[in-house]
Amino acid sequence: MSFLSLTDADREAMLAAIGVSSIAELFRDIPADVRYAGPLDVLPALSEAELTRHMEELAAKNVVDEVTFLGAGVYDHYVSAVVDSVLQRGEFLTAYTPYQPEMSQGVLQAIFEYQTVICELTGMDVSNASGYDGQTVAADACFVARAATGRSKIVVTEATNPQVRETLVTYARGFGMEVVVVPHEGGVTDPARVREAAEDAAIVIFQQPNFFGCLEAAPDLAAAAKDAGALACAHVDLISLGVLEAPGNYGCDLAIGEGQSAGNYVSYGGPHYGFLAASSEHIRRLPGRIVGQTVDQTGKRGFVLTLQTREQHIRREKATSNITTNQTLLALAGLVHLSLLGPQGLRETGEACMALAGYAKEQLAARGIEPLFPEQTTFKEFAVKLGRDARDAVRSARATGLNPGLPLGRVYPGYDDALLIAVTEKRTVADIDRLVEVLAA
Amino acid sequence: MSGAADRPLTTDESDAMPLIFEKSRAGRRGLAIPNPGLPVPAVPAHLARKSAPRLPELAEPEVVRHFTKLSTRNFGIDSGFYPLGSCTMKYNPRVNERLVGLPGFRDIHPLAEDESVQGALELEWNLQEILRAVTGLDAVSLQPAAGSQGELTGLLVMKAYFESKGEGAQRRKIVIPDTAHGTNPASVAMTGFELTPVKTDARGNIDIEDLRGKVDENTAGLMLTNPSTLGLFDENISEIREIFRAVGALMYYDGANLNAVVGISRPGDMGFDVVHINLHKTFSQPHGGGGPGGGPIAVRDILEPFLPAPTVVRDGEAFRLEHDRPQSIGRVRGYSGPFGVFVRSYAFMRAWGPALREMSEVAVLNANYMRVRLQGAYDLPYDRLCMHEFVLSARNLKKEYGITATDVAKRLMDFGYHPPTVYFPLVVPEALMIEPTESEAKETLDAFCDVMLEIAREAADDPEVLKTAPHFRPVTRLDEVRAAKEPIVRFGFGS
Numbered sequence: 001m002s003f004l005s006l007t008d009a010d011r012e013a014m015l016a017a018i019g020v021s022s023i024a025e026l027f028r029d030i031p032a033d034v035r036y037a038g039p040l041d042v043l044p045a046l047s048e049a050e051l052t053r054h055m056e057e058l059a060a061k062n063v064v065d066e067v068t069f070l071g072a073g074v075y076d077h078y079v080s081a082v083v084d085s086v087l088q089r090g091e092f093l094t095a096y097t098p099y100q101p102e103m104s105q106g107v108l109q110a111i112f113e114y115q116t117v118i119c120e121l122t123g124m125d126v127s128n129a130s131g132y133d134g135q136t137v138a139a140d141a142c143f144v145a146r147a148a149t150g151r152s153k154i155v156v157t158e159a160t161n162p163q164v165r166e167t168l169v170t171y172a173r174g175f176g177m178e179v180v181v182v183p184h185e186g187g188v189t190d191p192a193r194v195r196e197a198a199e200d201a202a203i204v205i206f207q208q209p210n211f212f213g214c215l216e217a218a219p220d221l222a223a224a225a226k227d228a229g230a231l232a233c234a235h236v237d238l239i240s241l242g243v244l245e246a247p248g249n250y251g252c253d254l255a256i257g258e259g260q261s262a263g264n265y266v267s268y269g270g271p272h273y274g275f276l277a278a279s280s281e282h283i284r285r286l287p288g289r290i291v292g293q294t295v296d297q298t299g300k301r302g303f304v305l306t307l308q309t310r311e312q313h314i315r316r317e318k319a320t321s322n323i324t325t326n327q328t329l330l331a332l333a334g335l336v337h338l339s340l341l342g343p344q345g346l347r348e349t350g351e352a353c354m355a356l357a358g359y360a361k362e363q364l365a366a367r368g369i370e371p372l373f374p375e376q377t378t379f380k381e382f383a384v385k386l387g388r389d390a391r392d393a394v395r396s397a398r399a400t401g402l403n404p405g406l407p408l409g410r411v412y413p414g415y416d417d418a419l420l421i422a423v424t425e426k427r428t429v430a431d432i433d434r435l436v437e438v439l440a441a
Numbered sequence: 442m443s444g445a446a447d448r449p450l451t452t453d454e455s456d457a458m459p460l461i462f463e464k465s466r467a468g469r470r471g472l473a474i475p476n477p478g479l480p481v482p483a484v485p486a487h488l489a490r491k492s493a494p495r496l497p498e499l500a501e502p503e504v505v506r507h508f509t510k511l512s513t514r515n516f517g518i519d520s521g522f523y524p525l526g527s528c529t530m531k532y533n534p535r536v537n538e539r540l541v542g543l544p545g546f547r548d549i550h551p552l553a554e555d556e557s558v559q560g561a562l563e564l565e566w567n568l569q570e571i572l573r574a575v576t577g578l579d580a581v582s583l584q585p586a587a588g589s590q591g592e593l594t595g596l597l598v599m600k601a602y603f604e605s606k607g608e609g610a611q612r613r614k615i616v617i618p619d620t621a622h623g624t625n626p627a628s629v630a631m632t633g634f635e636l637t638p639v640k641t642d643a644r645g646n647i648d649i650e651d652l653r654g655k656v657d658e659n660t661a662g663l664m665l666t667n668p669s670t671l672g673l674f675d676e677n678i679s680e681i682r683e684i685f686r687a688v689g690a691l692m693y694y695d696g697a698n699l700n701a702v703v704g705i706s707r708p709g710d711m712g713f714d715v716v717h718i719n720l721h722k723t724f725s726q727p728h729g730g731g732g733p734g735g736g737p738i739a740v741r742d743i744l745e746p747f748l749p750a751p752t753v754v755r756d757g758e759a760f761r762l763e764h765d766r767p768q769s770i771g772r773v774r775g776y777s778g779p780f781g782v783f784v785r786s787y788a789f790m791r792a793w794g795p796a797l798r799e800m801s802e803v804a805v806l807n808a809n810y811m812r813v814r815l816q817g818a819y820d821l822p823y824d825r826l827c828m829h830e831f832v833l834s835a836r837n838l839k840k841e842y843g844i845t846a847t848d849v850a851k852r853l854m855d856f857g858y859h860p861p862t863v864y865f866p867l868v869v870p871e872a873l874m875i876e877p878t879e880s881e882a883k884e885t886l887d888a889f890c891d892v893m894l895e896i897a898r899e900a901a902d903d904p905e906v907l908k909t910a911p912h913f914r915p916v917t918r919l920d921e922v923r924a925a926k927e928p929i930v931r932f933g934f935g936s
Contacts, residue, residue, distance in 0.1 A: 001796055003532055005882035006803055014810040014883065020826075023802045026809055027705055029674045029826055034711045040704040041574045043567065045794025048536050055788060059545025061560030063553070070550045073775070080472055082505055084542070089512040090519030094533050096728040099525075100850065100860050101921075102914040105458070106515030107730035110508070113461050116931040120494040126930050129731065132586035135775040143631070163775050170749070170771035174597055174632035215488050245490050258775070268561050269551030269776025270586070271733030283928060289731060294924035301457045302916040306924040312589070312623035313865070317636050322589040322627035325721060329729030339461055339504050340471035343493040348474040355479040377485060398557070406552055425474055 002048075067431045068403040071381050071422020072211070072411075073134065073161050074269060075261040077239060077349070078426050083263050083336045087329060097289070097324065101304045107328065108303035111291040114335040121241040121338075122255035123248025124277035129289035130331040131323070134258025137274035138164045138205055138235065139171035140287045140321060141254045144278065145203035145231045147285045147320070148253075152177045153201040155194065155225075159184040159210035160235060162411045168205075177202070187212050187373025187383070191220035198228035203254075207235040208244065212420065213357075213381030214373055219250035226251060238262040238275070238334070240379055242346035243354065254278050263337030264330055273327035273334060284310060287321030289328075352425035353380035360423050360432045367440035372408075372418045381422040383408055383415075386439065390419045397438045404435055458514065458915070461507050462932045465497040471504045495934055514915050515730070516859055522885050526830045526862035526874025527622070527670060529700045529722035534792060537725070537785040546784050551776035555761040561780060562760035565753045568787045572739050575699075575797070576716045577709025580745040582752060583737045583778040588697055590773060591717025591736030592628035592664070594749060597770045598715060598740060599662055599691050600632060601747040605768065612661035612690070618647050620671055620866045622697060625664045634661060641868055645673040645823040647681060656684050662691035667711065668698045668828035670866040670874070672808065674706075682712030691715065691744075699723045700878065701805055701829035704798025714741045724786035735782035749773050803879035804829040807886060811877055814890040818897040822869050830876035832869050839871050844900040844907050846871040851918065852899070854911035856892045 006014075011023070020026055027035070046054060068076055087093060091106060098104030098111075111129045118127035131137040142154050154172055156165055158181050165181065172179050182189055182197045189206060198204050204225035208218045218234060225232035233254040234247035239261045247255040260272035278286060284307060292306030312319040341349060357380050361371060364384055372383035386393050390407035397404045409416035419439075423432070499507070517523070523530035541547065549558050569581040585591040596615070603612040615634045617625045620641050629636050637655050640648040647665070656663075663685055668674045675681065685692050694713035700723045708716045720726045720735030728734075740748060750769040751762035762777060793800055805828050812821065812831045819833040838844040850860030850873070862874040877886060899906055911917065 001793065001799065003534065003792070004799070004803055004879060005885075006806070010883040011806065014806055018806075018809045018813050018826075020809075023806060026802075026805050026826055027674075029676050030702075030706050031676065031679055033679055034706050036577070036705060036707050036710060040795040040798055042571045042795055042797065043791060045796055046791050048792070051788055051791055052536065052540065054791065055540045055784070056543065056545075058560035058564050059543040061563065062545045062549045063557035064544050064548045068550065070552060072552055074551055076548075076550070082471070082501060085505070086508040086512075088538060089509065091512040091515040091517045092730050093538075093727045094517030094519045094530075095515050095730045096523075096525060096528050096530060097731040099862070100854070101919050102851065102911050102916055103516045103854055103859055104514075104730075105915050106511040106513065109458065109460065109514070110511055110730075112930070112932070116460075116462065117494075117496060119931045120496060126928075132590060133775045135772070136586065136590070163772060166772040167774060170597065170773055171593075171631075173600070173770070174593065176633050215485065217488075219487060241490065241494065243484055243490055245488055246494070249491065265547045266550050267547055268549045268558065268780035270774075270779035271735075271781050272775075272779075283930070290928075290930055292924040293929040294920045296916040296919050298917055300916055302919045304919050304921050304924050306921070306928055306930070309925070312627035314623070315627075316623045317626035317630040319623065319627040319630070322593060322624045322631055323587075324589055324624060325587040325719075325728075325734035326732040327586075327729075328731035328733075329727070330733060332730065336504065336508060339497045339499065339507075340501065341474075341496065342465075342470045342498040343496045344498075345470055345472050345474055346496060347490075347493065348476070351481045352474055352477055354484075355481045356477050358482040359477070359479050377482070377488075394554075398554075403550075403553070410552075425477075428475075429477060429479070 066401045066403050067434065069405045069421045069423060069435060070403050072406040072420055073163065073258060074266050075422060075424055076266055076426055077261050077424045079263060079265055080337065080340055082340060083333050086336050087333055092332060098305060101302065105302060108291050110332050110335060112293065112303050114331050115291060117335055117338050118275050118277050121238055121246065122277045123246030124255050125280035126283045127275060127277040128286050129291060130327040131274035131276050131288060132327060133270060133272050133274045135164050135167035137256040137276045138168055140276055141233045141256050142177060142203055143175060143287060143321060144282055144285045146175060146177060148231060148282060149202045151200055151202035154179045155182060155197045155201045155204045157182050157189045157206040159189055159212055160205060160207040161211045164235060187214040187376045188216050189221060191217060191224040194221050195224035195227055198225050198230045201228060201230040203231045203233050205233045205235060209240060209379040212373060212383050213378040214376035222251040240350055243350035259334045263333040271327060271330055273330035285320055288323040288326050349425050353423060356427055356432060357382060357423040360421065360435060363432060363436045367436055369439055380424060381420060383418050383420045386417050386419055389416055393419060393439060400438055402434055402438050404439055460932055461497045464499055464503060464507060467498055469498040469500050471499055471501040521857055522881060522889055523859040524861050524875045524877050525859060526876040527697060529876060529878055531725055531878040532880040533725050533727040534789060537788045540788050541781050541784045559760055562753055564787055565777060565783055566755055566760050568783050569753060571790050572718055572737055575703055576739040577707030578716060578739040579742040580748060581737055581739045582748040583783060584749045584773050585736035585738060586774050586779055587734035588717055588719040588736045589624040589628060591738045592624055593631055594773050595693050595715040595717060595738050596628055596632040596634060598744050598747040601770050602744055603661060611659055614660045616655060616660060616663045619868055620669050621664065621666060622670060622695060625695060645669065645671045646675045646677050649677055649680060652684060656688055658688050660688055660690040662693055664693045664695060666695040666698050668701050671823055671832050672827040672830035673823055673825060674828055678711050697722060698829060701801055703801040705801055714744060720782050720786040725789040726782045726785050733779055733782055735779050735786060751777055753777065800879050807877040807879065807881055811875060811886055811890055815893055818894050830874060833873040834869050835871040835873060838900045842900045842904045844904055846873050848907040849873060849896055852896050852907045852910040855913055858889055
């Protein structure tokens with residue numbers, strides 16, 4: 001086995017030093033009735049060359065050679081080679097949680113920089129070191145809100161990613177909280193209905209831009225939550241925050257989201273990173289790791305994991321969450337990506353997406369394929385009415401090597417003829433012209 | 442050239458390293474964005490960004506240098522020995538990084554129709570089959586993102602099971618030994634159960650008498666790490682199983698220490714009904730400086746209906762995600778799980794095949810060898826054969842010379858080692874928890890043990906050198922109290 005260094009002679013010498021006669025004897029504390037006698041019933045071992053061939057065969061069974069407009073929460077944005085290269089540094093890749101700061105200043109400083117970038121983008125005061133994904137950070141936000149308000153109702157808009165809502169329902173059962181959904185009207189949410197639902201609520205969660213790609217009246221939704229004494233929580237797309245206002249600047253207490261669009265590949269859904277940022281009053285209620293700045297004995301700046309008395313390894317059942325391992329490497333990818341973009345690149349990315357999506361919307365309308373919610377302003381994603389079953393349309397489009405988007409009926413019953421189309425800066429005018437031809441055919 | 446040779450090569454190691462924001466200059470950029478040459482639709486004024494976020498502005502070469510420099514101030518398993526107990530810091534095969542980057546894995550969308558991701562689903566299904574074989578259980582959910590989320594998922598599955606039997610209100614208590622990871626009680630609190638702590642006996646097993654008095658018809662189950670965080674296999678596991686079976690309660694296996702027993706003892710055979718597997722520990726997903734991880738759970742057949750949706754199923758030669766699971770607890774995260782983690786762990790499993798048993802054997806051999814070399818110089822509170830890790834105590838050094846586990850840990854850095862886990866488990870004062878894994882050569886183990894013995898001698902002869910360690914890192918000991926008292930958790934941009 002090429003991952004093992006011990007020779008037979010090593011093993012004999014070590015067994016002798018321990019004072020046992022065989023490897024089997026090392027396991028004598030395991031009662032006979034729970035020992036496993038048989039050979040492990042798993043697939044046979046492969047050499048590196050065989051393994052590579054096997055994995056290439058599996059990968060070849062997945063379709064990737066198509067132009068895609070599929071988004072719905074996970075987006076095909078460009079990832080720079082610099083991101084790949086930094087993530088392959090063994091000192092980052094093969095380290096663990098920086099419990100020993102003098103040994104881990106690299107990743108601690110990177111997390112501090114990540115926290116700063118997330119705060120800048122969201123307009124919030126504090127960020128944790130990352131959560132699992134854009135779904136679970138919503139549940140984390142509810143746990144913060146329950147502690148902050150003493151209330152147990154979660155209000156979430158129907159136009160929030162269905163997977164986020166489903167995850168909330170699962171977690172809420174454990175938290176002893178209830179989930180109330182506010183329906184959308186014409187693709188966006190009415191702040192008055194949010195105000196009504198938010199009575200006695202701990203938190204109001206809405207997505208901006210929402211799952212349909214539409215821009216919500218986010219400041220009014222936040223105000224409705226606050227008016228009812230609930231925390232206002234926006235679920236946002238980092239890539240949008242060069243052109244769209246930061247949640248902290250319109251009164252949100254919490255800002256969360258899926259970080260994938262900034263620096264991570266789509267990768268069949270993970271691993272990605274969730275981000276969670278808050279106003280400073282919630283700092284001691286935040287889940288997960290937080291890195292803080294301090295000084296060493298000579299007064300030199302350094303970084304440590306801080307506020308650890310919130311965490312499970314100290315507080316145990318009174319902790320603010322059970323999180324230990326989070327998504328540091330993916331968050332690092334996000335930091336590298338956003339550092340390359342800078343404010344100008346982020347804005348240009350958002351504008352390129354909007355321009356291309358606007359063009360697609362226009363060209364489709366010119367061929368009789370109208371937006372599902374014609375009144376609304378959209379960002380990089382929008383829904384259209386096809387006038388036929390969207391699943392069929394996707395099937396025939398994919399036969400031509402183009403994936404036109406998500407049949408909305410898969411997640412919103414009643415919208416069987418609607419298609420959700422995402423346009424990133426990687427698409428071209430020619431790609432969109434093809435999309436239009438395929439859908440209008 | 443004059444003088445250059447006299448200076449250390451890494452002068453900046455002794456200076457504070459600038460933050461990327463401090464290197465920023467207005468107008469620089471590191472990535473050009475394609476300009477489609479189309480008009481940009483307007484954003485309504487009240488929704489538009491008013492002031493630009495202060496992201497760093499650097500050209501690409503400086504971004505690469507910044508992160509490369511940061512990496513040199515970090516330490517991974519690639520850098521050297523990393524015996525961080527309970528974390529299973531083993532070698533991460535390089536081929537896995539190449540495989541996870543195959544476009545057929547990297548570029549597939551999680552909402553793509555099942556027929557266009559058959560390879561991904563086949564990989565997930567194969568992974569489930571291996572996890573079933575390793576755990577001795579019937580069904581698997583790959584969804585949980587990490588061990589602690591596996592715990593939360595498993596507890597919700599147990600809750601749903603009791604609710605389906607009409608015992609939801611009655612079964613409130615989860616029994617957890619005092620040696621448990623903090624995640625266990627935290628997960629109990631997050632899932633609305635009540636915690637019942639149980640003591641550890643003089644041999645490091647669960648105290649059976651204490652346990653008997655605490656398990657009754659209100660008990661939902663046990664959460665146990667076996668081998669425990671002391672690195673000891675609970676010799677009374679069969680008796681424990683009978684105590685929980687007798688009252689109709691379930692048993693949850695925290696798989697954090699599975700690296701000790703793969704192919705040697707299966708949690709299902711020990712009597713456990715739910716198991717989480719830390720793919721980033723036993724199955725070599727790189728730890729990434731604190732994630733990503735993977736925390737699939739395996740369950741006994743009676744619990745299968747409650748697993749999160751979707752699950753991966755096989756119909757003849759085809760694979761699909763099954764969403765329609767009426768008794769499921771629902772979704773615990775996005776999509777079917779952290780797929781890139783599955784690619785790496787599956788590749789790792791296929792590289793070993795049935796020899797995964799040898800992986801555990803060598804991990805246990807390495808740990809026991811280090812244990813016998815170090816006991817004597819350090820206290821060994823539980824003097825037994827250990828499994829894949831063992832816990833020493835520096836209390837002898839503290840009593841005689843005022844040297845703590847922290848001092849030992851910091852001094853190890855001077856010799857180029859990552860320290861063991863310290864001050865855990867809580868039942869051992871001045872704990873030093875050492876886990877070598879199977880990856881290490883005997884020479885590495887010997888060299889580390891020599892240093893540990895040298896440090897014990899230094900405690901007597903030159904305690905000051907320990908108390909002031911580390912001496913050769915970019916920073917000396919950091920003021921953690923100050924960090925927590927007045928938290929600075931983001932750059933202030935000079936304000």
